[in-house]
Amino acid sequence: MTTNPSSSWNSADYTTTGAFVAEHGAAVLELLNPQSDERILDVGCGDGALTLKITEAGADVLAFDASPELLATASERGLDTHLGSASNMEFNAEFDAVFSNAVLHWVLDAEGAAQSMFNALKPGGRLAVEFGGFGNIAAVSTALRATLIKHGYQDLPDDHYFPSAEQYARLLESVGFVGVEAKVIPRPTFLEAGMEAWLRTFRNGLLERLEVPQDQYELIFNETADLLKPALFDPATGWWADYVRIRVSARKPTVD
Numbered sequence: 001m002t003t004n005p006s007s008s009w010n011s012a013d014y015t016t017t018g019a020f021v022a023e024h025g026a027a028v029l030e031l032l033n034p035q036s037d038e039r040i041l042d043v044g045c046g047d048g049a050l051t052l053k054i055t056e057a058g059a060d061v062l063a064f065d066a067s068p069e070l071l072a073t074a075s076e077r078g079l080d081t082h083l084g085s086a087s088n089m090e091f092n093a094e095f096d097a098v099f100s101n102a103v104l105h106w107v108l109d110a111e112g113a114a115q116s117m118f119n120a121l122k123p124g125g126r127l128a129v130e131f132g133g134f135g136n137i138a139a140v141s142t143a144l145r146a147t148l149i150k151h152g153y154q155d156l157p158d159d160h161y162f163p164s165a166e167q168y169a170r171l172l173e174s175v176g177f178v179g180v181e182a183k184v185i186p187r188p189t190f191l192e193a194g195m196e197a198w199l200r201t202f203r204n205g206l207l208e209r210l211e212v213p214q215d216q217y218e219l220i221f222n223e224t225a226d227l228l229k230p231a232l233f234d235p236a237t238g239w240w241a242d243y244v245r246i247r248v249s250a251r252k253p254t255v256d
């Protein structure tokens with residue numbers, strides 16, 4: 001199974017600090033518009049918080065993720081789960097719709113993911129996905145990189161896929177999708193738990209990958225937050241992350 005080597009998830013942390021991820025899923029859920037007689041694949045369901053909302057529409061949903069830990073939480077929530085990598089899913093023409101929220105930026109083999117999602121759809125099936133688009137978390141990544149370089153970590157991996165609308169539309173069309181509509185939407189995102197908690201939840205995996213000693217994590221995250229304060233901390237409201245989303249819909253042709 002291929003997983004992003006910079007991703008590492010703590011389920012308890014994700015369901016608290018990361019709760020905003022599912023809360024911001026309303027727009028892509030609306031784009032999906034799930035129907036009660038449909039079978040839907042949720043690619044990268046995480047802890048299943050948003051997947052549950054698809055089931056509330058009456059659809060039969062398969063919750064798919066690469067993290068056994070997050071999938072265990074999804075399963076405890078009563079969801080039908082499947083462990084695997086989004087870049088090589090083995091489904092063949094089984095789903096009326098494929099959905100994904102805040103996940104595809106972790107899948108570096110974007111072409112493999114696009115092809116797998118296409119294969120998973122029945123002819124005429126639809127795709128509704130949202131994830132990090134071009135420019136996503138540019139300030140956060142730059143500050144974390146600067147801090148890591150200062151601490152002697154030079155070989156920093158490019159560990160996310162944040163495409164432009166044109167780039168992603170071309171990719172989907174190259175695997176056979178039609179009717180592709182992709183737009184990039186800047187969405188500054190309020191971090192209720194603050195920047196250091198966000199870094200602990202979402203960037204621990206990068207520090208693990210770089211073999212940073214555990215006792216340096218707090219220092220590195222504190223220094224990163226200090227660098228970001230002038231840009232992303234609003235004294236009136238608190239911390240914001242410079243999120244940019246790409247929201248996409250497309251169809252598999254009726255006859256392929």
Ligand code: BEZ
Nearest residue numbers: 102105132136137202243
């Ligand atoms: C996001 O855009 O949702 C995201 C990107 C990288 C790390 C964590 C979250």
